[in-house]
Structures are given as structure tokens and as C-alpha cells.
């Protein structure tokens with residue numbers, strides 16, 4: 001079956017100028033929909049989005065959004081996000097000032113013929129095996145987005161049963177001043 | 187004290203000082219309508235929920251206090267989405283309470299279930315789905331706080347039926363600290379350095395313009411604006427949303443800018459070297475083609491909403507703040523432009539060459555719509571409030587009605603919602619019963635929400651409605667005449683189907699008609715003498731009349747089309 005052409009104007013992912021927004025939100029129902037709706041409505045593109053309960057308090061969650069800073073000015077994105085009542089704080093982290101990590105999980109079909117070369121790739125990437133059965137292994141890599149890309153490419157030669165990536169999480173490099181044009185964390 | 191959720195809701199509204207709720211009951215909101223019987227709050231029973239929303243908007247715009255509407259779930263809630271979206275575009279403070287199916291039924295497609303918080307996410311400042319009766323007072327207090335502070339806007343409270351029926355121990359939050367809004371901080375500290383940079387730009391300006399938007403009214407900064415303008419003698423333009431923020435008759439007022447703005451207002455902005463932007467947002471109806479807008483101007487942009495700064499036009503000095511506070515800071519810093527004599531003489535020459543104009547009508551009619559508006563205004567008592575629908579009649583009203591005071595002009599700007607006029611006028615009259623309220627409407631708009639005159643009659647709300655009946659969707663007809671080679675597609679409505687006089691009478695109003703100038707002045711006198719019931723006048727106006735000046739959509743403001751009678755002259 002032929003894959004149809006995407007609609008003209010549909011977003012094709014090319015992380016040319018990505019930027020990281022680390023957003024502290026109230027843990028209330030619908031918050032993710034509010035953020036996703038805002039981005040969709042205003043034509044701000046998201047590369048990836050990760051949500052987890054925050055370090056501070058069960059009342060809050062942290063959402064790490066990797067945005068396409070070419071789709072709209074960062075100032076505009078932050079200003080609109082800040083207007084969402086459930087958004088408590090926003091930190092803007094430029095990629096050069098960030099430590100970024102991503103988690104990749106892949107299940108690969110294995111047999112005697114490919115096991116050695118696979119182990120070799122895992123070793124070089126620093127990935128580990130987290131599940132095994134006679135016909136397959138599940139491997140994991142926690143690394144920089146670039147190393148995950150590279151690992152994913154290396155796995156292309158194998159028949160991969162499944163591959164998942166989390167999207168990146170980021171924290172500022174130590175010693176970096178945070179840009180929080182609002183008022184700083186409260 | 188043990189109360190039901192329904193009682194707690196009504197008591198919370200009373201606590202907020204609410205005197206009027208516009209609404210219509212139904213299954214999911216039924217519990218709340220019972221304690222309403224024992225409340226001091228006046229409920230206005232509308233004939234369609236859209237009417238309730240626009241009435242609440244009219245009430246809010248006329249009084250400066252938030253408007254409140256209450257409707258049932260499902261279709262009741264979707265019927266009020268248009269007014270919510272309208273209020274969102276125009277930053278009007280509204281609190282809308284919707285009934286909802288019981289919490290146990292949520293998500294199960296129960297009868298009249300509708301995800302109204304989901305639907306209105308993009309068109310409210312915020313919304314709440316209240317899950318326990320204990321949370322009701324806090325949701326109400328927070329809703330009013332959100333609706334009225336910072337950049338105002340609509341807030342929706344969705345109340346499941348079982349929550350209204352369950353009981354709670356009465357409490358009321360003492361203040362914003364108890365509203366549980368950790369992400370909401372409407373108070374902004376002014377940065378003195380920004381003020382200094384703005385003052386420096388003003389000192390260097392030779393062709394400054396005060397670009398005054400609706401935010402100036404929301405900030406109640408009209409006295410500050412007047413003091414500042416009179417001291418600096420900087421020319422003022424007032425946008426569609428800001429008519430009345432600065433007296434129409436003031437010598438410094440150039441009038442409305444934009445697509446149907448006055449030539450001098452539009453051109454002063456185009457030639458300006460400094461736009462002092464106060465609570466305005468560079469809407470495309472003001473800027474024309476943005477790339478060609480005010481090319482030589484530096485921009486000072488003052489807005490309470492940070493996201494407006496730099497959204498359309500990059501500002502040289504962007505100040506997030508309340509317009510009144512910032513104007514006081516400008517005054518304190520002694521902001522003063524250079525001598526403006528040359529600038530003013532240029533502006534005066536544009537005003538002299540291209541005033542608003544229209545041609546006299548034949549003695550046998552049809553009437554000129556602009557003449558009708560001028561005659562209504564000339565005979566209206568001081569402080570009259572005017573509402574309008576959307577279309578040509580709205581633009582002519584904005585151009586020709588001399589708005590002298592804040593909160594005297596009630597219209598749908600950002601959304602352009604046909605049918606806004608009649609219910610908004612009713613809401614305004616409820617909020618300001620001491621004022622005469624005229625709705626200047628189009629025949630198309632009138633047909634969208636006229637049924638609310640039944641509400642007005644039965645509730646004793648004597649508004650006056652002037653239908654500028656051109657038997658067309660006039661504004662669309664104008665575009666088809668000018669930009670689609672006079673190919674008229676689906677814009678004809680008929681002058682006498684419906685018969686507006688009979689329709690008015692059927693709704694318990696007085697119905698009048700005027701075709702000639704003589705009849706016009708007679709019926710205006712007649713209408714002004716009636717103060718107990720609503721009056722509707724069917725003014726038969728010329729269908730070919732067009733709104734000028736006009737900047738065609740997408741064109742530069744330099745390419746403004748003036749009235750045909752003014753076109754021979756060179757400019």
C-alpha cells in the first residue's frame with residue numbers, strides 16, 4: 001500500500017532550532033489538554049513532551065517541552081503559556097545551557113547469528129539488556145538525544161520488534177543562570 | 187451551617203455582590219434554581235442562552251462589573267459558547283455557571299452531557315469543573331477574581347448535578363491566598379527603567395500618536411489619559427473598542443483608526459514617528475497589512491498582558507502594566523514631546539480635506555443610515571448608552587455617534603458577533619436603568635436575537651432598538667459590490683419579510699417605521715417619549731450606501747479609500 005502524501009503544511013519534524021521549556025504546573029485534571037490545546041491553537045510546534053510529578057510537592061507536575069523555536073518567537077510561547085492559570089512557573093533552557101537526556105527502549109528479535117554483533121553495538125553505545133527470552137531481547141539506553149539517535153540508527157540492521165523513546169528531559173547545566181523572565185520560582 | 191451545593195453557589199454569588207443573573211434552567215442546573223427563589227439576586231429569564239451571555243456582556247460593559255449567566259448542561263452550555271468566545275476576544279469579565287450531569291455519569295455520554303470545559307478551554311480565561319460541594323465557594327471566589335483582575339475575561343464554572351445536591355459546611359475564602367491559584371499573579375511591578383526609556387522616546391518624538399485601545403477602559407484610566415493628553419497635546423486615536431475612552435468632541439481626538447477609521451486618524455498613525463500604545467493590540471482591523479503599518483514609528487507598548495507585547499509588532503519599549511499606573515508614571519516623570527505645531531497643522535489639513543461625510547437623502551427617502559444615527563444622537567439625553575450589532579451599522583455608529591464618556595459604547599469588536607446588539611443593550615439597561623439605552627442594529631443582526639425583546643418586555647427593561655433596515659446583509663453586500671464585481675451572492679434579505687413593526691408589537695414592544703426624513707424625526711420623538719416598554723423602529727435606509735473610509739482587507743493603510751465625493755482631490 002502506498003503511503004499517501006501528508007497534507008501540505010503538515011509538520012515534518014526537523015529539529016533545526018529546538019528549545020527547552022521546563023514548565024511547573026498544578027496537578028489538576030485537564031492541564032495537559034490546556035497546554036496541548038494552546039500549542040495547537042497558536043501553531044507552536046512541539047518536538048517532544050514529558051510529564052512527571054514534580055520534586056517539590058504532589059500538587060505540582062513538571063512538563064518538559066521541547067519546542068520548535070522557529071514556529072513562533074519563544075517570548076510569545078512563554079507569554080501565552082504563562083497565561084494558563086494552572087501554569088505556575090516556566091524556565092527557558094537553551095540547548096547549549098542544558099544537560100539533556102532521553103530514554104530509549106527497544107525489543108530486538110535475536111538468534112545465534114546476530115547475537116554477537118548486537119552485544120557489540122550495545123557495548124559501544126553503553127546500552128543494557130533489561131529483558132530476555134529465547135527469540136528476543138529488550139535493551140535500554142539512557143543517553144543524550146544524539147546518542148539515542150545514533151543507537152537507533154545502529155539498530156536499523158536488526159529486525160526490531162518495537163522501539164520507544166521518551167523525548168528529552170533537561171536540567172540546566174550546573175553554574176548556569178536560569179532565564180525565568182517572570183519572577184523566579186516561588 | 188450545613189448547606190447544599192446549590193445553596194452554597196447562590197450564597198457565594200451573593201457574597202460577590204452579584205445583583206443580577208441572566209439565565210435559563212434545565213435538568214442539570216435545576217437544583218440551583220430552587221434556592222434562587224429565596225435569594226435577593228434578580229434572575230432574568232432569557233429566551234435563548236446566547237441572549238443570557240450577551241446580556242451579561244452588556245451588563246459588564248455598561249457597569250464595569252462582571253456579568254453573570256447561568257444555564258443548563260449540554261445544549262444550554264453550547265448555546266452560550268458564542269458569548270463566551272466574544273467576551274474572550276474583547277476581554278469582558280464574565281462568570282458563567284453551567285449545570286453538568288452527575289459526576290458518576292461523566293464520560294458516559296449521559297443525557298445532556300457535554301464536555302463544556304473542554305469546548306471552552308480556548309475561549310475562557312479559565313474554567314473549573316467543581317467536584318465537591320466544599321469547593322464551590324472557592325471556585326466562585328476564584329472565578330470572580332480571575333474574571334476581573336489582570337486582563338479581564340470570561341470564566342466558566344461547570345457544576346455537576348450531584349455536587350449541587352450534596353451538602354457542605356458553609357465557608358467562604360477570606361481572600362486570594364485561599365483561592366488556590368498558585369500560578370496566577372496579576373499584580374505587576376512597574377520597571378522604572380522602562381518608564382525612563384519611554385519618556386526619552388517621547389522627548390525625541392516629533393509626530394507622536396496616542397494609540398488608545400479597549401485596555402484603557404478596562405483599566406479605568408480615562409482621567410489619566412485625559413490629563414496626559416491635555417498636558418502633552420499628543421493627538422489621540424481611539425480604537426473601535428476604546429470609543430468613549432476619550433471625549434469624541436475633544437480637539438485632540440482624531441477619532442477611530444483602522445479599516446473604517448477616519449482619514450486623519452489612519453494617516454496620523456501611518457506618518458507617526460512614535461506610537462504610544464495603551465491597552466491596544468495591533469489588531470489586523472487597525473493595522474491593515476502589518477508589514478506596511480506605521481513604517482516610520484517607534485513603538486511604546488503598554489499592556490497588562492505580557493503575551494500582547496511583541497505579538498504582532500515589536501515594541502521599542504514594552505511595558506507590562508496597567509494603563510492607569512503607567513500613565514501616572516509617565517506624568518510623574520514629566521514625559522513631554524518636542525513642539526508639535528507642525529505635526530498638528532499637518533493633521534488639521536487632513537481633517538479639513540477628509541472629514542466623515544455622506545450625501546443628503548431625497549425628501550421621499552430612503553434614508554441615509556448615517557443621518558439616522560446623527561439624528562438619534564442629537565435627540566438622545568446625555569449619558570445615553572449605545573449598543574450595536576455587527577456590520578455597516580456598527581461602523582457608522584462607531585464613526586458618527588459622539589461618544590463622550592467611558593462605558594457608553596457596547597459592541598462586539600474582536601469576534602464580530604452578529605446578534606450581539608439586542609441582548610447586550612438589554613443587559614446594559616439592567617445594569618444602568620438610569621440611562622437611555624439605544625441598540626443600533628442591522629436587519630440581519632436583529633433577526634438573530636430579536637426574541638430577547640420578549641425577555642425585555644416581560645422583565646420591564648425598556649430598551650430602544652433602531653433597525654437600519656437596508657434589506658441586506660449590508661457589509662457583505664458592500665464587499666461583493668467593491669471586490670467581487672457586484673456579484674451579489676446570498677445577501678438579500680427583503681425589507682418587509684419579516685414585518686418588523688408587527689414583529690415588535692407581537693413581542694409586546696412598540697413598533698414604529700420611518701421611510702422619509704420627516705417620518706424619521708417624528709418617530710425618534712415618539713420613541714424618546716416612551717419609557718415603560720421597549721421600542722423598535724424600522725428605519726428604511728438606502729441599501730447601496732457604503733462605509734467609507736475603507737482600507738480594503740490586506741491592503742496597506744496608505745491605500746485608504748475615502749468617500750467617493752472626496753476622491754478627485756489630490757492627497
Ligand SMILES: Cc1ncc(C[n+]2csc(CCOP(=O)(O)OP(=O)(O)O)c2C)c(N)n1
Pocket residue numbers: 575576577578579580602603604605627628629630631632654656658659660661662
Ligand atoms: C454570527 C455571524 N455570522 C456572519 C457574520 C458575517 N457578517 C459580518 S457583517 C454581516 C452582515 C450584517 O448584516 P446586517 O445585520 O443587516 O447589518 P448591515 O451590515 O446591513 O448594517 C455578516 C453576515 C458575522 N459577523 N457574524
